[in-house]
Amino acid sequence: MSRQDRRDALTNAERAAVEAQRAAASEAREAALLERNRIARELHDVLGHSLTGIAMQLDLADALATRGRSEEANSVVLRTRSIAVDSVTQMRAAVLALRDDSQSLSEALKTLADNEAVPFTCTGEARPATPDVTHALLRATQEALANAAKHAPGATRRIDLGYTADAVHLVVTNSAAATGHTPADRGWTGLGLTAMRERIAVLGGTVRACPTDSGGWAVEARIPG
Template sequence: MRAVDEPGPATRLGTFGDQLVRPFLLLFAIGGTVVWWRAVLWPGVALPVFVVAGASAIVALFPLRRLPLGWLVTLLSVAMLSGSVLVPLTEQTTSGPFFAYLAAGAAGSRLASRKAAAGIAVTGAVLAAVLTAVIAALDPDAGPWPWWLALTVALPVYIGIAQRERNAALALVERGRIAREIHDVLGHSLSGIALQLDMSDALRESGRAEQADAAVRKARALAVGSMAETRRAVHALRQGALPLGESLRALAADVTISGSARHIGAEVAHTVLRTAQEAVTNAAKHAPGAAVSVRLACRADVVRLTVHNGPAAEQRGDLATGTGLGLVGMRERAALHGGTLEAGPDGAGWTVELELPR
């Protein structure tokens, strides 16, 4: 049994209940109970229980990242049991039973073990039902809930579990996105560097020292380009991506967008951007100084990206010739989203065309 991992940026919307709704409901429970305190049964008994329930519920709102699991379970158990005791005592205040409901939801969202969360919630619900039945027998005029209605205080545990699992799923999506970024930025470049260095060793052993030095220079150029790409990727992960149109215009001076790119899905937009980055980078490597144009056509059912570069305007011997792995990566990313990618010579230049379903 373990505590729930803290959600990353992609899960912030999933924690809306923790950030706003749950504190509001807790404030309503505390304030309402105080306002309607005259309706509380057995105030001498209810007061210390109310203090414990309120204090434990407030503490449970905090992240408590460093709190040991045993202490967290104890805290949630205290919040649930004290809230359950308040159910029959504060039923006429309307807000008092919220303590038990909030504790059950917190157990479901804070504990990764369904068994532990459900155990805390069910124990509290049984306690609330038993005390409700006892108070009804001792004071029939008090008019508490029917004992079976008190069992409903356990139900929010399932809402908490659903929220936790959603956050976990979003965290996996976020990790997958970061993994793809690392793969795109480093995987192909490192493979290319390794191939160039292996080639350098082979050339040096055969006595072709000049060509071996050229291979080392190509490996260095790949490393430099990889570091620049890594910095851009880290910046994007920290700051968040710009709208697709702005991101494309940051890559090249000649960018044309037809149709609306505002409602393109995040994964499709990311694939378009990464393909454009790779194509523009390849143009700079293989055709330095060439004019590069980027065309994005957004239709009702498909998105088509076309990146074209003309012939090289200058000859640079220190640039890496590449390994073809970047093109493989672009095709893999397109296929992952049900699209196609074509790349090849176009007259004296080179054209990359990506088509993805919307």
């Protein structure tokens, strides 16, 4: 190889290295942008719905107070505080879920089940899920478990994940409130279920929440793929 050929080869190698660095930097910027968008979307879901609910409740409290119905107004204020506390809990759960995409869907749900001390089953042939699917179903499970603890104190809860040929199915169930505990008003007709349905719908899935024959509650999510 002549001296000129060696110089040309070195120049080409340097040019290729520069192009590779540029491509890597571009991919890193794109990944960071996607991650920021994902975080923004999740925080928008949590904060948007909760702040809307808080504003509506405070308007109601103001209207009741204006009419001299102070006891009812105080009850609404207490309920509003509960919404705010729940929002903080959901925010922390969302951030925790966003931090770690390294686990598979079944692993993430098993970890959550262990942390919550609830049974977990996985049936069917497990297959890889996209980070968006894993995150959406993990958040749905977190919300369903929290809702069960709030509205059916002392109830037993469980998580069931199933794979079929064309979809992944998630079912979170709870029994009726334990004896001696007063169940709160069922909240899955409100903002929490709406946020869950919207998050799953983006992925082409559906969510159903319904009472069980035994007096408990079930939240079912299905995402095709």
